[in-house]
Amino acid sequence: MPTLPRIDSFAAELTAIRRDLHAHPEIGFEEHRTSGIVAAKLQDWGIEVHRGIGGTGVVGILKGNGESGRRIGLRADMDALPMQETTNLPWRSTIPNRFHGCGHDGHTTMLLGTARYLAETRNFDGTVVFIFQPAEEGLGGARAMLADGLFDRFPCDEVYGLHNAPDLGPGEVTIFPGPSMAGADFFDITIAGYGSHGAMPDRSRDPVVVAMTLGQALQTIVSRNVDPLKSAVLSITQIHAGSAYNVIPGEARLAGTVRAFSDEVRALVRERMRAIAAGIAAAFHVEINVDIRDIFTVLVNHEEHSRAVAEVARDVVGADNVSTTPRPKMGSEDFADMLKAVPGAYFWVGHEGSVPLHNPGFVLDDGILPVGASLFSRLIETRLPVSHAR
Ligand code: NI
Numbered sequence: 001m002p003t004l005p006r007i008d009s010f011a012a013e014l015t016a017i018r019r020d021l022h023a024h025p026e027i028g029f030e031e032h033r034t035s036g037i038v039a040a041k042l043q044d045w046g047i048e049v050h051r052g053i054g055g056t057g058v059v060g061i062l063k064g065n066g067e068s069g070r071r072i073g074l075r076a077d078m079d080a081l082p083m084q085e086t087t088n089l090p091w092r093s094t095i096p097n098r099f100h101g102c103g104h105d106g107h108t109t110m111l112l113g114t115a116r117y118l119a120e121t122r123n124f125d126g127t128v129v130f131i132f133q134p135a136e137e138g139l140g141g142a143r144a145m146l147a148d149g150l151f152d153r154f155p156c157d158e159v160y161g162l163h164n165a166p167d168l169g170p171g172e173v174t175i176f177p178g179p180s181m182a183g184a185d186f187f188d189i190t191i192a193g194y195g196s197h198g199a200m201p202d203r204s205r206d207p208v209v210v211a212m213t214l215g216q217a218l219q220t221i222v223s224r225n226v227d228p229l230k231s232a233v234l235s236i237t238q239i240h241a242g243s244a245y246n247v248i249p250g251e252a253r254l255a256g257t258v259r260a261f262s263d264e265v266r267a268l269v270r271e272r273m274r275a276i277a278a279g280i281a282a283a284f285h286v287e288i289n290v291d292i293r294d295i296f297t298v299l300v301n302h303e304e305h306s307r308a309v310a311e312v313a314r315d316v317v318g319a320d321n322v323s324t325t326p327r328p329k330m331g332s333e334d335f336a337d338m339l340k341a342v343p344g345a346y347f348w349v350g351h352e353g354s355v356p357l358h359n360p361g362f363v364l365d366d367g368i369l370p371v372g373a374s375l376f377s378r379l380i381e382t383r384l385p386v387s388h389a390r
Contacts, residue, residue, distance in 0.1 A: 002315070002316060003316060003370040003371055003373075003374040004117065004370070004373075004374045004377055004378070006117055006120070006121065007113055007117050007370045007373045007374050007377065008370050010113070010116065011369060011370045014109050014110075014112070014113045014366070014369040014370065014373065015366040015369060017037075017041075017109050017112060018105050018106055018109040018364070018366055018369060019091035019366075020037075020091075021034060021037070021100070021105040021108060021109065022091050022092075022093065022100050022105045022364075023091050023092065023093060023094050024093075024094060024095065025080030025081075025093050025095060025098040025099055025100045025105070026078075026079065026080055026098065027079055027080055027081065027082050027098060027135075027137070028079040028134055028135025028136070028137055028138075028139035028141060029055045029056055029079075029134050029135045029139060029141070029144075030056070030079075031056040031078045031079055031134050031135075032056060034056075034078045034108065035051065035056045035057070035058045035078065035132065035134070038058045038078070038108065038112065038132050039051050039058050041112055041115075041116070042058070042060040042112075042115055042130065045115060045116050045119040045120070046119055047060040047061065047062045047115055047119055047130070048060065048061040048062070050153075050154075053145050053148050053150060053153075054133070054134060054141060054142075054143075054144030054145030054146070054147065054148040054150065055134050055135065055141070055144055056078070056134040056135075057131070057132060057133055057134050057141070057144070057145045057148070057150075058130075058132040059129060059130065059131055059132070059150070059153075059154055060115055060128075060129070060130035060132075061127060061128075061129060061130075061154065062115065062118055062119055062122075062127065062128045062130070063126075063127050064118075064122050064123070064124035064125050064126055064127070064128070064384060064386070065122050065123070065124065065125055065386055066125030066126070066386055066387060067125070068125040068126040068384060068387075069126070069127075070125075070126040070127070070157050070383075070384055071126060071127040071128075071129055071154075071155055071156050071157055072126065072127075072128055072129065072156060072157065072158045072159070072160070072379075072380060072383055072384060073128075073129040073130075073131050073151075073154070073156035073158070073159035073160070073338070073342065073344070074111055074114060074128065074129070074130055074131065074159070074160055074161070074376050074379075074380070075111075075131040075132075075133055075159060075160070075161040075335060075338060076104070076107040076108045076110065076111035076131070076132055076133065076161070077104045077107055077108075077133045077134075077136035077141065077161075077334075077335075078104055078107075078108050078132055078133065078134055079104055079134055079135050079136055079137055079139070079141065080093075080098050080099055080100045080101070080102075080104065080105070081098075081099050081100070081101045081102060081137055081358065082097055082098065083097065083098075083099050083101055083358075083360060084096065084097055084099060084360055085099040085101070085360060085361075086360040086361050087360075087361055087362075087363055089363065099360065099362075100364070101357065101358050101359065101360065101362045102136075102137065102357050102358060102362075103163075103164040103357065103362070103364040104136065105364065106164050106364045106366075106368060106369060106372070107162065107163070107164070107372075108132060109369055110162070110368070110369055110372030110373045110376065111130060111132065111373075111376065113369060113370065113372075113373030114130075114372075114373045114376040114377050114380075115128075115130050117373060117377045118377055118380060123381055123386060124380050124381050124384040124385070124386060125384050125385065125386045125387060126384035128380055128384075129154045129156050131145070131150070131154075131159075131338075133145055133334075133335075136333070136334050136335075138186075138295055138296075140295070140334065141334060142334040142335060142336075142337040142338055143334065143337050145338075146337055146338070146341060150338075151338075151341050151342055156342045157342070157343075158305055158342065158343055158344045158383065159338050159339065159342045159343075159344035160305070160309065160344050160345055160346070160347075160376070160379060161333075161335040161338070161344075161346045161347075162346065162347050162348065162349055162372055162375065162376070163333065163346070163347075163348050163349070164348075164349055164350075164351055164357075164364060164368055164372075165348040165349060165350045165351070166350070166351060166353045166354060166355060166356060166357065166362070166365075167350070167354075167356070168348060168349070168350025168351075169321075169350045170350055170351050170352050170365065170367055170368070171317045171318070171321050171349075171350060171371060172317070172321045172322075172323065172349070172350035173309075173310075173313040173317055173321060173322050173323070173347055173348065173349055173350070173375070174322075174323045174324075174327060174347060174348040174350075175301070175306050175309045175310050175313065175322070175323075175324060175345060175347035175348075176301065176306060176323075176324050176325065176326040176327070177301045177302065177303040177306040177307075177326075177345075178300060178301060178303075178326060178328075179261040179262070179298055179299070179300050179328055180299050180300070180301050180326075180328050180329070180346060181296075181298070181299035181328065181329050181330075181331055181332055181333045181336065181346075182231075182233075182259040182260055182261055182296070182298060182299075182328070182329070182330045182331065182332050183259070183260060183261070183263070183266055183294075183296050183297050183298035183299075183332065183336070184257055184258065184259050184295050184296040184332040185257065185258040185266065185269075185270065185292050185293060185294055185295060186255070186256075186257055186292075186293050186295050187254075187255060187256055187257070187258065187273070187290065187291060187292040187293070188253065188254075188255045188291045189214070189253065189254040189255070189277065189288060189289065189290050189291070190251065190252075190253050190288070190289045190291075191207040191210050191211055191214070191251065191252045191253070191254075191281075191286055191287070191288050192207065192250070192251055192286060192287040192288075192289070193205040193206055193207035193210060193249075193250055193251065193252070193284075193286040194250055194286075195247065195248050195249050195250035196248045197246060197247070197248070198244075198245065198246035198247055198248055199246065201248060204248040205284065205285050205286050206248050207241060207249060207250065207251055207252035207286060208241050208242065208248065208249065208252055209284070210252065210280060210281075210284045210286050210288070211239060211241060211252040211253075211254055213280060213284070214254065214276070214277060214280050214288070215236050215239070215254060217276050217280060218234055218236065218273060218276060219234065220276075221234055221268075221269055221272045221273065221276070222234050222269075225268060225269075225272050226260075226265055226268065226269065227265075230260070230261070230262065230265050231260065231261055231265075231328075231330070232258070232259065232260040232265050232269055233257075233258065233259040233260070233330055234256065234257075234258050234269060234273075235256045235257050235258075236254050236255070236256040237255060237256040237257060238253070238254065238255040238256065239252070239253070239254055240252065240253045241253065258270070258273075258292070259330050259332065260298070261298055261328060262298065263298065266294075266298075270292050273290055273292065274290050274292075277290045295332070296332035296333065296334055296336060297334070297336035297337050297340055298336060299332070299333050299335065299336035299339060299346055300336070300339060300340075301339070301344075301345045301346060302339070302343040302344060302345060304343070305343055305344045305345040306324075306345045306347075308345070308379065308382065308383060309345045309347050309375075309379065310322055310324050311382070312375060312378045312379050312382050313347070313375060315378060316371070316374050316375050316378055317371065317375075333346065347375075349368055349371060349372050349375065350368075351364065351365035351367060351368040351371075352365035352367060353365050
């Protein structure tokens with residue numbers, strides 16, 4: 001596959017960077033070592049560096065050849081997961097309960113490889129904004145960078161991001177326009193009843209029975225309220241109540257997540273959750289508090305920019321390896337917030353291996369590094385072409 005020869009020539013160095021980041025994973029907003037390495041490398045390559053954007057975020061600015069005022073952002077996430085790695089690789093995590101189980105070490109390295117190549121060649125006319133984002137894993141790193149004025153301080157006309165995909169073959173790229181990854185809410189529901197002896201339920205207002213009833217009733221939202229031709233998920237992932245065999249507790253808690261591909265469906269699910277909870281509270285004489293928090297925006301790829309990614313990908317990995325068939329994922333990705341502010345696209349790049357993301361045995365294949373760096377680099381050279389008229 002024709003990755004850029006100049007990037008291939010330093011692929012071994014990219015692998016070394018990636019494995020070092022992998023051995024020293026840091027979770028969201030704690031990426032101090034990682035962002036320090038990123039900043040130092042960018043500086044070494046003559047790229048203007050801004051640190052502390054949205055916490056531990058780093059932004060690099062590189063001007064190309066020519067007078068164009070156009071600016072393109074490329075984004076990588078830097079955070080690891082709070083989980084234990086179970087591989088026995090020589091570069092496995094050295095920190096207990098910290099693991100790059102989503103391959104963000106690879107994303108960071110691919111963007112570094114892109115930065116090095118573009119700084120050395122400058123075969124583009126305009127400005128590249130390298131965005132190294134903290135805390136993608138549900139902690140709001142993209143929103144933190146945006147709130148810190150990311151696109152006010154470093155305006156972009158377009159923005160692109162990528163994710164590794166062990167479910168695609170090596171060198172395969174998936175890119176399609178429209179809603180591509182779901183928006184997500186997290187929710188906590190507290191049921192305040194009245195406790196009693198387990199033998200005397202008539203003295204209680206039993207929150208456990210209410211939790212079971214409510215849990216069942218909430219499942220009707222997707223099956224009975226959401227348009228069957230649209231998609232939604234409501235998963236209750238936690239139930240907590242009680243501490244003894246013979247005590248009816250006074251309180252029960254449910255928690256979970258809602259996923260959907262449109263803001264309308266998300267609003268409908270929230271409204272029905274509150275209405276069902278209020279009705280059940282009235283029916284069973286308990287108090288139910290519903291706290292629903294918007295965590296991830298629906299990720300919507302823009303038409304023109306998705307097409308641009310597909311064209312570049314056909315060049316780099318070959319037309320047979322590029323899929324533009326819409327295959328939306330119920331997972332979420334906080335790059336969605338950047339795409340809401342600036343048009344662009346988000347794509348998946350396959351690699352060797354079959355262990356899924358977020359599995360304790362996940363292995364990122366380093367063969368992906370020159371591929372991702374070549375895709376990003378060619379995207380810049382294609383979207384910010386040097387004028388031949390001069
Ligand atoms: Ni990820």
